[in-house]
Amino acid sequence: MENTEKSPVAFAMDTRQLQKVLQKMSLKGEVLVGIYHSHPTAPPIPSREDIAFAYYPEAAYLILSLSANKPELCCYRILQKQAFRLPFKLI
Numbered sequence: 870m871e872n873t874e875k876s877p878v879a880f881a882m883d884t885r886q887l888q889k890v891l892q893k894m895s896l897k898g899e900v901l902v903g904i905y906h907s908h909p910t911a912p913p914i915p916s917r918e919d920i921a922f923a924y925y926p927e928a929a930y931l932i933l934s935l936s937a938n939k940p941e942l943c944c945y946r947i948l949q950k951q952a953f954r955l956p957f958k959l960i
Contacts, residue, residue: 870882870883870886870887870890871883871886877909879918880906900927901925901927901928902927902928902929903928903929903930903931903944904925904928904929904930904931905930905931905932905933906919906931906932906933907932907933907934907935908932908933908934908935908936909935909936910935910936911934911936912934912936912941913932913933913934913941913942913943914932914943914952915930915932915945915947915952919932919947919952920947920950920951920952921950923947923952926946926947926948926949929944929945929946929955929957930944930945930946930947930952931943931944931945931957932944932945942959944956944957
């Protein structure tokens with residue numbers, strides 16, 4: 870997805886582009902299982918904005934932090950404006 874904010878500190882998606890992607894997924898029998906984004910200068914913890922705009926409660930939200938020497942990845946479920954950390958395993 871393209872960042873319509875054109876910003877290194879904020880991200881927004883074009884709703885028409887998002888609808889097209891979700892429609893294509895549906896036609897292929899695919900389902901949304903996860904959404905990821907990076908925090909270039911912050912830890913991998915959902916921000917207030919991440920929580921406020923988490924519109925897909927069925928999806929896992931993965932956040933990759935690039936703020937330290939070694940990238941750190943965390944996974945969350947965001948339900949009713951609360952973030953719950955999920956265990957995961959990279960294979």
